[in-house]
Amino acid sequence: MHVEEIMNRNVITLQPNDTISKAHQVLVENKIRHIPIVDDDFFVVGIVSDRDVRDALPSKLSNEKTTNILDREIATIMSSPVLTAHPLDFVEEVARIFYDQEIACLPVISNEKLVGVITEKDLLYTLIQLTGTHVQGSHIEVKVPHKPGILPEVASVFGKRKVNISSVLVYPYRNDPQYKILVFRAQTMNPLPIIRDLREAGYELMWPNNIPEPRV
Structure with a gap:
């Protein structure tokens, strides 16, 4: 997924010479947390967050007036240079940037101009879509050997029961490279037949693991 x-294409922006007061107003009125700062050619020159605005305000112990602070230009508090993404970047690669850099928003740039933004909320929503948790169904985790062809082998058990698979995720098994965990989201509210089939085929279930073995 790219x-x-x-990404959100309807981006609210400000310019470096706009005031901190205007940035605060835009953040509050639009219920957003970040504003890309652009020049006249729509090149991204900085980014301002609600935290930047809060941090700019004087403390209660300061003698400086709040009005003086709010009249300053955004350029005095914006973060620059700015990390950016490209529309054709893969979402999982961008998620790694969010994690490594501890950020919550990335402007999206094409031909050096701003075309959108992507936020941590967008990434979380995408995770929900990819894991299939927005679709009613059952969650099944299977421990398998880490070898070629194991995924279609296990998935065939679902196919024999005519059960659709909403999503499949692959996780490492603790620190053992010889095994993986296959996480299936299946479109059925009665996973018992599949669970029995998986156990009869010799697979170890990590979840659910509290359902009794089938009676002989």
Whole structure:
């Protein structure tokens, strides 16, 4: 999945010479947390967050007036230079940037101009879509050997029961490279037949693991 599929194209922007007061107003009125700062050619020159605005305000112990602070230009508090993404970047790669850099928003740039933004909320929503948790169904985790062909082998058990798979995720098994955990989201409210089939085929279930073995 590419960034362009989940980014917000309706971006609210300000310019470096706009005031901190205006930034605060835009953040509050639009219920957003970040504002890309652009020049006349729509090149991104900085970014301002609600935290930047809060941090700019004087403390109660300061003698400086709040009105003086709010009249300053955004350029005095914006973060620059700015990390950016491209519309054709993969979402999972961008998610790694969010994690490594501890950020919550990335402007999306194409031909050096701003075309959208992607936020941590967009990434969380995408995770919900990818894991299939927005679709009613059952969650099944299977421990398998880490070898070629194991995924279609296990998935065939679902196919024999005519059960659709909403999503499949692959996780490492603790620190053991010889095994993986396959996480299936299946479109059924009665997973018992599949669970029995998986156990009869010799697979170890990590979840659910509290359902009795089938009676002989």
